[in-house]
Amino acid sequence: MIAHRFSVAETLKHAVLMVGALIVALPFYVMLSTSLKSPGEIERNEGGFFGAQAVMTDEYCVKRNEPERAAIEAARRAQPGLDETAVRTALLATVRENCATRPAIFNYVSAFSEAPLLLYLLNGIIVTASIFLLQVIVALPAAYALAKLKFWGRDLVFGLVLFCLLIPVHAIALPLYIALAKLGLTNSYAALVIPWTISVFGIFLMRQFFMTVPDDLIDAARMDGMGEFSIVWKVMLPTAIPALLAFAIFSVVSHWNDYFWPRVVVTGDRSLFTPPLGLHEFRGGGGDGSLYGPMMASATVIVAPLVVAFLLAQRRFIEGITLSGMK
């Protein structure tokens, strides 16, 4: 290693990067911290990162398990000599005791119990995985044709691909919605997936990568007797893994986090909610807006898969993003 000398430029660079990282990390910190604290601590903004984790009573649990008439009557018979109010208080105390919990546990348990978060996560996986798979099935042959085959109008087609890159999703959301509605496809997985199956970004990215694959390799495959589709799947796909990973990042991250489109096409059926829609449930969930803890707990659960994936494949992610030369 070369001894690092102090340099103003380098220090400045790192200072800027650290401020940037802080700005990006702060919301995550708040989310994580809030997901661990009790409602009181959240409101009073105290307790540091973890909160005191003091035993608290789950008021919803208490409300749900309020002693019923029959139970009070039964208790009175068991212990004559006590009047109704005293029995009720005693029973309520037991309930309260049973409903005592730690804030962190309360938040995460509520996240899963107040809304079917697991179902939402499953929906998210189904939707993002099908989108990515279909995008690959469409983009790879298209990119191969654009990069390696000579046909009349190829440049025009590629020009159209580039043009489509410029169209924002929101501009075509309404016509897309109307089309899906007329086909009777709203409130279905199809509605969540179909509009994204053709990714011009994917076609563009893969085409740029395929341009770098030597023609000799394709010619060799042809000499060996492969057809054009075999070449796409058996030769181009394995060589394109890094590019495909880069594309996977863009595709999975954007569709996992997408709130806009699921909100548009899933109007009633809660069983089709994707994680961001599920998160929305908590917004007015308790009516009093005191459900920040569980809400942030669900948010943590939702971003966790992406964060874990990133940590596991950090190096490849960075390679992929550098490769695509974007962002």
Added chain:
Amino acid sequence: MRNIRKTFASTQVLKGVELEVADGEFVSLVGPSGCGKSTLLRIIAGLEDGSGGDVLIGNRNVAGIRPSARDLAMVFQSYALYPHLSVEENMLTPLRLRDLSLAERLPLLGLLAPGRKKKLRAMQAAVLDAARTLKIEPLLQRKPGQLSGGQRQRVALGRAMVRKPAAFLMDEPLSNLDAALRVHMRAELAELHRALGATFIYVTHDQAEALTMSDRIAVMMGGEILQTASPDQIYDDPQDLRVAEFIGSPKINTLPAEVDADGRVTVLGRALRRRVVGGAQEVTLAARPEHVAIDPDAAGGGLEARLIHKENLGSDMFLHAGLEAGGTRRRLVVRAAPQMARGLSIGAPVWLRIDPDKALVFNASGARMAFREPVGTAPAATVRAIAVGAVAVGA
């Protein structure tokens, strides 16, 4: 395989090329880059369509036949190995695609196909056989990325060999190797050709590769085959000035000369002892470095020149001599014995004698002019030159 004929009328890349390759022959297509030699090879392979003409393989016109169905194997400059497959799988690929039916290649159902095991075993035996020939057996389980250039080269050859094709097409297969390995592989390829007895069509821009390995060489330039002949003929008896200049290292020496009405050749005012067929005209006299003798004094009656540079190659010494010819300075490269060349210092005057029997005369359009039967009357052409330097040219 016989009768590869290729005619292109309309493209600029190839202007009506005719080439016949006999069974078991090693034919090199050699020429500068961009002369259309690779295009020709790709047309033979079926990777590109010609705009006219036919390719016949063993009297079968292969127009419209898929590359894989032509029974040819190709070795590419970049080797073009599948990077995600092991060496063994790379070599198996062409066999799998040729010998297994579509059903047998299916991922799971294929396992049920009858006879598949037997076929696979036969294929593996073929791969092992080729690997043994090429001495790459220990590498079979590696990925191409873990191999050196020379090893990849062998694998690419192996992938071509397992098919036992009618002909091997090679597109500059050695040009990515370093110089020492290239010389080594040159000998190996030639031996492999002898051992397999297969037909090789070999494209290269390196005249040394063509000269060392081929049975016949086709020199291509500007989309045409200028001459097809054995390496000896190409070197000693080129039919075109461009062929003479392209083949041979160092390059052949050329001097302007005149032919009089009797066909007598005069170079720089000296008559060459030989006469050519043809009337009075301006011609180019060409002589290989080994066909020019160098004298330290004027006694031999040579052309006076000055030594410019010496190149010592150990076994030989190439001397560069500068001489005045018609107002312009010309540089001639002469091969000399090291003992003799050592005695000459740069800047010293030398006298050059061109061997009249070995000299080549080309007319203004570059076509070779034949000598008439020796007359032996004219004195040897002498060129006055001053020795300026010696360059040793090594083999």
